[in-house]
Amino acid sequence: MNIESRLAQIGSLSDPVTGAVSYPVYQATAFRHPGLGQSTGFDYSRTKSPTRAVLEAAAAELEGGDGGFACSSGMAALHTIFGLFSQGDHLLVSLDLYGGTYRLLEQVMSRYGVTASYVDTNDLDALEAHRTPNTKAVLIETPTNPLMMITDLARVAAWAKGKGCLTIVDNTLLTPFFQRPIEHGADIVVHSATKYLGGHNDVLAGLIVTKGRELTERIAFLHNSIGAVLGPQDAWLLMRGMKTLALRMERHQFNAQRIAEWLTQHPAVEEVYYPGLPHHPGYDIQKRQSSGNTGIFSFRMKDARTIEPILRHLRLIAFAESLGGVESLLTYPAVQTHADIPENIRRRVGVDDRLLRFSVGIEHVDDLIEDLDRAIQAALRETAE
Amino acid sequence: MPDQEQTPRFATRLLHFGKEIDEATGASSVPIIQATTFHHFDVDHPPAFDYSRSGNPTREALEAYIALLEGGARGFAFASGMAAISTAFLLLSAGDHVIVSEDVYGGTYRLLTTVLNRLRIESTFVDMTDFDAVRAAKRPNTKAVYMETPSNPTLKITDIAETAAWAKQNGLLTILDNTFMTPYHQRPIEHGVDLVVHSATKFLGGHSDVLAGLIVAADERLARRVYQLQNGLGAVLNPQDAWLLIRGMKTLQVRMAESERTAGKLAAWLADHPAVEKVYYPGLPGHPRREIHMKQSRGFGAVVSFDVGSGERAKALMKRVRLPLVAVSLGAVESILSYPAMMSHASMPREVRLERGITDGLLRYSVGLEDADDLIADLEQALGG
Numbered sequence: 001m002n003i004e005s006r007l008a009q010i011g012s013l014s015d016p017v018t019g020a021v022s023y024p025v026y027q028a029t030a031f032r033h034p035g036l037g038q039s040t041g042f043d044y045s046r047t048k049s050p051t052r053a054v055l056e057a058a059a060a061e062l063e064g065g066d067g068g069f070a071c072s073s074g075m076a077a078l079h080t081i082f083g084l085f086s087q088g089d090h091l092l093v094s095l096d097l098y099g100g101t102y103r104l105l106e107q108v109m110s111r112y113g114v115t116a117s118y119v120d121t122n123d124l125d126a127l128e129a130h131r132t133p134n135t136k137a138v139l140i141e142t143p144t145n146p147l148m149m150i151t152d153l154a155r156v157a158a159w160a161k162g163k164g165c166l167t168i169v170d171n172t173l174l175t176p177f178f179q180r181p182i183e184h185g186a187d188i189v190v191h192s193a194t195k196y197l198g199g200h201n202d203v204l205a206g207l208i209v210t211k212g213r214e215l216t217e218r219i220a221f222l223h224n225s226i227g228a229v230l231g232p233q234d235a236w237l238l239m240r241g242m243k244t245l246a247l248r249m250e251r252h253q254f255n256a257q258r259i260a261e262w263l264t265q266h267p268a269v270e271e272v273y274y275p276g277l278p279h280h281p282g283y284d285i286q287k288r289q290s291s292g293n294t295g296i297f298s299f300r301m302k303d304a305r306t307i308e309p310i311l312r313h314l315r316l317i318a319f320a321e322s323l324g325g326v327e328s329l330l331t332y333p334a335v336q337t338h339a340d341i342p343e344n345i346r347r348r349v350g351v352d353d354r355l356l357r358f359s360v361g362i363e364h365v366d367d368l369i370e371d372l373d374r375a376i377q378a379a380l381r382e383t384a385e
Numbered sequence: 386m387p388d389q390e391q392t393p394r395f396a397t398r399l400l401h402f403g404k405e406i407d408e409a410t411g412a413s414s415v416p417i418i419q420a421t422t423f424h425h426f427d428v429d430h431p432p433a434f435d436y437s438r439s440g441n442p443t444r445e446a447l448e449a450y451i452a453l454l455e456g457g458a459r460g461f462a463f464a465s466g467m468a469a470i471s472t473a474f475l476l477l478s479a480g481d482h483v484i485v486s487e488d489v490y491g492g493t494y495r496l497l498t499t500v501l502n503r504l505r506i507e508s509t510f511v512d513m514t515d516f517d518a519v520r521a522a523k524r525p526n527t528k529a530v531y532m533e534t535p536s537n538p539t540l541k542i543t544d545i546a547e548t549a550a551w552a553k554q555n556g557l558l559t560i561l562d563n564t565f566m567t568p569y570h571q572r573p574i575e576h577g578v579d580l581v582v583h584s585a586t587k588f589l590g591g592h593s594d595v596l597a598g599l600i601v602a603a604d605e606r607l608a609r610r611v612y613q614l615q616n617g618l619g620a621v622l623n624p625q626d627a628w629l630l631i632r633g634m635k636t637l638q639v640r641m642a643e644s645e646r647t648a649g650k651l652a653a654w655l656a657d658h659p660a661v662e663k664v665y666y667p668g669l670p671g672h673p674r675r676e677i678h679m680k681q682s683r684g685f686g687a688v689v690s691f692d693v694g695s696g697e698r699a700k701a702l703m704k705r706v707r708l709p710l711v712a713v714s715l716g717a718v719e720s721i722l723s724y725p726a727m728m729s730h731a732s733m734p735r736e737v738r739l740e741r742g743i744t745d746g747l748l749r750y751s752v753g754l755e756d757a758d759d760l761i762a763d764l765e766q767a768l769g770g
Contacts (some may be wrong), residue, residue, distance in 0.1 A: 027594035027629070028723060029586050031713035036700050037727065044713045045596050046465045072464035073438045075619025086503035087479055103617055111478040112504035164701065194421050202419035204437050204623065225496050226468025230622030237419070311428045319437045321421035329422065337434075 003177060004246040006062065009240045011054045023234045026050040047224045051232040062176040062180050064208035067216030072170065072234055076194025076228035077110075077206025081168060081188060082352050083222040087113040090134045092152070094121045096144035096349040098170070098192075099333075104339040118159050118345065122151040122282070124159055135260075137166040137174045140186075142241045143173055143282070145323075146251045146275040146298040146357040150282025153289050157185030166215075171323070172196070179290040182211045188219075195324025196295070198241040198277045199248050234255045248326065248362055252295025255368060256360040260297050262369055266304065268352070269374055273298045296323050296359045298333070304354045307332060311381035316363065316371040323359035328368055331357040392633045395454075395569060396638045397627040402453050404446035406546075415446040417628045417723045443624040447736040448599075451589075454543045454568040454634075455581050457601035459608035461615045462627055464562065464611055466584025467492050468620035469598025471500075473560055475614055475632045478506040481528040482743050485512045486543060488536045490562065490728040490739040510687035513543035513580055514674055520551065529558040535565050535678065538690045538749040539742045540665040542674035545681050549577030562589070574603045577741075580611070587716025588687070590633040591640050638717065640754065641707075644687035647757040650748065652689045654761050659697070660705045662746070687752040690725075693768070699724060703748070705767035708760055715751030718767070720760060723749045 018024075026049060031042040042048050044158035060068035067252040071077040079102055085091070093105065095118045102340065107114045109303035121140045136158045139179050142151040157167040168188040175196045181189050191197060193205040208223070210216040230238070251275070260274035274297035275286040286293070301307060310330075311319045317328040321336050331337060333351050346352070360368065395399060420438045434437045444462050452460035463469040471494055476529070477483060485497065487510040497508045498596045508701055513532060530552045534543035545561065552559045560580045561573040567588045573581050583589060585597040600607035600615075615621060622630070646667075652666035667678045668685030678685070693699050703711050709720035713728045723729060725743050733743070 018629045029590075029596050030593045030710060030712040030717070033711045036703050036711070036724065043728075046467060049596075069464075071619075072468065072621055072623065073619035075438065075617065076464065076468075076621075079618045079620070083500055087505045100617070108475060108614070109569065112506075113479050114504075151588075160498050198421075204421050204621070205621070206619070223493065225467065225491075225500055226471045226620070227465035228471070228618070229464050229596065230467075231464065231623040231626045233625035234623045287658055308428055311425075312678075317429060320422045324423070 003062065004171055006381060007177070007245050009241055010058045012376050014054045021052060022056045023236065023239065025232050027232055029326065035114070045232075046227050046229055049229070049232055051233070052230055052235040054264050055230075055235045058242065059207045059241065060209050063209040064180050065189065065211050066181045066213060067210040067219060069208040069219055070230035070238070071206035071208065071223070072230055073204050074190070074194055074206040074229045075104060077190050077192075077208050079104060080219065080222050080226055080300040081190060081208060082109055082227060083112065083226055084166075084218060085109070085114045085136055089114050089132050089136045090132050091116040091137060092121065092127055092138045092139045092165075093118055094139065094144050094149075095119055095349070096147045096149055097341075098145050099139060099338040099340045101139075116152075120149065121156060124155070127156070127159065129380050132164060132263070133166055135163070137168055139168045139170070141170045141173075142270040143286070143294060145296070146273070146337070146355065147171060148280070148282070148297060150275055150286045152285045153181050153184035153186060161185065173294040173296065174290055174292075175245060175249060176291040178294070182209065184289055187211050187215060193238055193358055194322065196249065196252070197245065198238050198243055198326060199245065199326060200329060201325035203237045203241065203320060205230050205234055205238050249292065249295070251362040254293050254358055255362065255365045256293065256295045256297055257373070258365045259358065259360055264298050266376070268380055269299050270302045271300045296357060298355055298357045300352070301354045301356065303383060305377070305383045307354065307356065309382045310356070310375045313375035313378040314371055316367055323357070324385055326362045328361035328363060331359065333357050389569045398453060399635055399638055404449055408502040409562070415443055415628060415631060415692060417624045418442045419624055424566060424624055431612055437624070438619050438621055439626070441624055443622075444622055444627040447622070447627045450631060451583070451599045452601050454570075455563070456572050456574050457581065457600040457603050458605045459602050459612070461493045461600040461602075461611055461665045462622035462630070463598035463600070463615070464620050464622055465596050466582070466598040467496065468680060469582050469584075469600050470562070472611070472614050472618055472620060473580055473600055474501055474506060475618065476558065476610060477506050480526055482507040482509065482526045483523050483529040483531055484508075484519060484522045485510050485587045485692050486533045486536050486541075486542060487511055488539050488743065489531070489533050491732045492631040493562070495547060495580055499546060501517065512541070513548065514541050516544065517546060517556065519548060523555065526714055527555075527557060529560060531562075533562040533699040535688075537565065538665070538666055538688070538729065538747065540672075540688065541691060542678045544677050545573055546575040546579060563600060565686050566682055566684075567637060569638050570684040570686060574601065576681055577732055579603050579607055582726060584713065585630055588641060589637060590630050591637065591716060591718060593717040593719065593721075594715060595629045595633065597622050597626055597630050614670060639689065641684070643754055644752045645684050647755075647760065648687040648689050648752040649685065650757045651764070655691050657691065661691050662691060663692040670769065684701045689752065690747060690748060692744055692746045694746045696726070699730055699746050701749055702767045706763055709750065709753075715749070716749065718754045720753035720755055723751070725749055
């Protein structure tokens with residue numbers, strides 16, 4: 001079955017009792033045991049909950065994994081995965097990393113002796129140079145956020161396997177509709193499902209998909225023990241969102257490509273970072289390992305003074321954090337999503353005070369271009385005065 | 386102190402907690418705000434909420450509510466009781482040691498002995514009814530004391546004020562799991578405890594339909610550290626369940642009072658029954674530390690444990706009961722009969738379990754809102770046959 005069909009049908013045949021095509025929201029936390037030592041498969045909803053289970057099975061199937069796990073946020077999913085590691089373990093992590101992941105590693109995991117080195121994960125020499133005997137995993141974001149750097153998943157996963165390291169891929173920006181990292185050798189896929197999978201800026205959620213029985217059992221144990229699980233209402237909303245993932249991603253991609261091309265021509269813009277542009281350094285790898293491009297990109301203005309008036313003059317596009325929703329959002333990474341990353345690291349990867357990140361929604365592309373154009377023109381007039 | 390309005394009593398505070406009316410519409414219940422991101426109307430004045438992992442209006446209403454009830458500085462809501470407990474323990478760092486009630490909840494035991502131990506958080510389990518044993522367990526690297534009183538499932542009593550005062554003298558953080566008593570009966574912060582944790586899935590929610598955890602910090606300094614972890618780890622409670630929990634808590638006092646009345650009758654009846662070897666309930670005159678419990682709590686709660694002498698008898702009884710749900714969990718409107726050896730404490734090794742009095746014949750009865758005579762008649766037929 002094609003992925004569009006599988007998405008549309010999530011949970012639709014899962015309720016054997018009533019035949020409801022939308023799976024019920026089971027709020028129950030406890031489940032009656034038919035007899036001692038017998039179970040319906042459900043005991044306590046932290047361990048397994050019916051609504052969450054349908055979502056988890058769908059996530060595993062879409063990513064081509066063996067186990068799916070739904071968590072209360074993307075950060076909760078990452079923290080659950082980090083529970084695999086022990087005192088003394090070391091991780092190799094994308095240099096241009098989501099600020100929340102950086103904070104979790106540097107402010108929490110570091111207190112337990114779990115350390116990380118930040119490298120360009122597409123550079124095997126750099127990975128090898130930073131690898132230690134205690135390196136247990138490579139954590140890859142591809143594309144990265146916000147600078148859209150691309151990692152060759154098959155090449156790096158093969159390298160990691162050769163070194164006995166796990167490959168963990170944050171697939172938030174592309175979703176399984178465009179990219180399935182397990183097919184390229186990844187062991188674990190993690191999502192902030194708050195973004196494209198949910199797609200409506202109305203569900204906070206994280207997902208983990210694992211490959212292999214042993215890893216699936218270990219994550220199941222941590223998921224239950226740490227308890228950062230997703231609630232049933234949000235599991236249901238997430239499935240509802242995922243049913244339209246294919247349509248949304250196609251429109252996000254179409255709009256993002258058009259606007260990125262338009263900005264490339266704009267005289268006030270210095271650089272546009274979008275893997276769908278042929279001059280992007282990761283263009284070929286991205287084309288090979290993914291069937292499409294995400295709906296976000298970043299661009300750098302020539303003049304930092306234009307940033308504040310641009311944000312102020314926008315009418316249609318909201319100035320807010322987060323990404324991946326049907327509504328367009330513009331983010332200023334240096335002060336919003338990446339404020340927790342020290343300035344020297346931010347500058348090394350290029351998250352500076354002239355960079356804006358655009359999460360392109362599914363509005364009409366001409367309206368978005370007009371809004372942006374008007375805001376940039378107004379900003380240029382103000383700064384020229 | 387100038388003449389002030391009298392502080393409202395607990396039953397009144399349950400209904401008038403400050404956020405019970407929606408300011409925008411006057412609605413008599415807090416709205417469920419599913420939004421994950423919030424528009425910044427003014428770049429220079431960020432909104433109170435920007436991303437719902439960091440803060441959500443519905444969740445915040447619940448957090449303020451529990452802080453008020455427990456008499457703490459600030460409350461925090463989590464995806465499950467274990468998510469709250471996991472977050473609380475991560476206030477500690479590698480090399481730190483914690484003293485824990487020996488018959489602590491099985492999930493807390495599992496977390497300490499299989500996850501946190503790998504991060505080099507060390508734990509010693511002691512019988513907290515023996516204050517000398519608590520003091521003797523202190524090491525140079527001891528940083529915290531974790532109490533459950535009454536404990537689960539043998540309802541042992543820890544002297545909260547004595548332990549907290551000693552901990553304070555020694556610079557130790559005190560954490561207390563107040564799930565069994567709820568702030569209706571027991572407010573540990575009044576006795577010097579720093580951090581109160583709850584599995585709100587139990588009496589606070591009260592309907593076996595919300596999985597949730599809560600933390601209340603006694604002072605603002607500690608609250609800031611908990612907030613960093615709540616936001617950083619992301620194991621937050623979703624808005625739908627936050628709303629359901631607020632709804633459940635409004636009837637906390639009437640539910641607890643009624644269940645306690647029935648539990649007292651049931652415990653007294655069980656104590657006289659020839660087939661029952663031992664009854665654990667702090668409300669029974671023979672309970673060894675009843676005086677201490679009465680000093681620190683306003684009631685005895687609704688959980689009664691009893692030992693029928695053997696695993697065979699326990700299993701036979703579970704087969705025969707008709708009214709209570711045979712299930713894990715507790716603290717609901719419906720009575721729940723659990724078998725700790727195979728359910729809540731299954732993750733504890735058998736010899737450890739037996740040492741703690743959690744025998745194969747021990748049953749835990751969480752008394753709901755059914756009629757007391759019906760519950761007793763049901764147990765009578767189940768024990769008698």
